[in-house]
Amino acid sequence: MPVEQRHNDSDNSSERAFETRLSAALHDAGDTFDTDRGALVAAGTVRGRRLRLRRRTAVLGGAAGVALAGVGGALLVPWSGSSAGQPRPPSSVSTTPHPTSSPAARAVTSDEMISTLEKLLPKGTFGKAEGRGVDASEPLVAPYAQVVFDDGHGPGAISVAVDRVLPGGSDARQAVLCPDKTFVPYDSCVTRHLPDASVVTVVKRYEYPDRRVDTKLWTANLVTPDGHHVSVSEWNAAAEKGAPISRDEPPLSGDQLKELAAAQEWRGVVDAIPEDPRQTQEPPRAQGNGRAIRQTLTSLVPKGLKVVAHGSDDDDQFTYVVVDDGKGRSLVQINVQPDMSDVAGQLFGAGSETLADGTMVAERKQPGEKDGAGVVMWTVDTMRTDGFRVVISAFNSGSQQSAATRKAPALTMKQLRAIALSAKWRP
Known part of the structure; x- marks a missing residue:
């Protein structure tokens, strides 16, 4: 039986990680995302981490890019809205290698990513599928898949992205912490410890933190003891932005989100990601405290x-x-x-x-x-x-x-x- 830890408003202590706030910022800024370096720097970025975050979010884009970036990193997104220049919490979004991954791991195509996601979802219809497989030439770009899924009660976008984190490292810990409600309002956040010692956190919140549109965004982030990281997101609309609300809630329940994130198929994809020999240990902590x-x-x-x-x-x-x-x-x-x-x-x-x-x-x-x-x-x-x-x-x-x-x-x-x-x- 999984051990379940529930969080409420009183849980917003200083120990809550700030990384999940990135997801809100990316979603909120997505329609005005640009690559203005001045705005990026003015957002308070730290150089090495800034470049990695910018590269990954720019290449991934869309639902999967947001889903992955939302589990780690700074609120350092370059956009042309009024938040440019605002001090934000810097931290890393890393692709720290899995120490046991095999350099001879098989390739994974974008079609395989999409078909795996569709296979793991309940009975229904699919549309607007897109994805990215494992690309040895782009080891910092994570594999992802996203589809519009309809179980007969209205379409909803669902995306999954996978990555590798250092087992026991700060990225692994922070990926499964509940966000700070000062920056990311949410309806519920539940963290479960699974029998294989994996940890998964399901957050039910909204696409726009200020609720100017009532699109719901539910996410599940799972980290295994071996450093597999799976991030799943879903909406009660056919797209994270710009689509009308098509159902009362996203298609998958919290338990179904958890099960999708915990599927063994995603761990094989993580193992196929090429290792980066330059990153074999926890990066040094920022000089600030x-x-x-x-x-x-x-x-x-x-x-x-x-x-x-x-x-x-x-x-x-x-x-x-x-x-x-x-x-x-x-x-x-x-x-x-x-x-x-x-x-x-x-x-x-x-x-x-x-x-x-x-x-x-x-x-x-x-x-x-x-x-x-x-x-x-x-x-x-x-x-x-x-x-x-x-x-x-x-x-x-x-x-x-x-x-x-x-x-x-x-x-x-x-x-x-x-x-x-x-x-x-x-x-």
């Missing part, structure tokens, strides 16, 4: 503001707090990143200033989301002469996915500037 950054940020919050919520990733350079001065909640988030000199020209252009000590400062006031709801985002971006970057943003809402709770953020631009330029960031 989420808890330490949060402690510093909390110490710099002006008097009169009460910290009512917080979150961070211990391996990351990002943290956030939600403050309240009695006039409504306000989200404040920050990235602290070393060695960013190579992108200074893209972050600090016209309108920025250079202080006497050489520190560059850029200030921005902009909408906090694409579709209004009255949310605004105030940002102060700073970089010292050695490339040490501190970028902080405050919102007039306790969450980027909820409506405005006040006219302006709880912190003024002057206060944000003081926090970003504080000497406490450099011990």
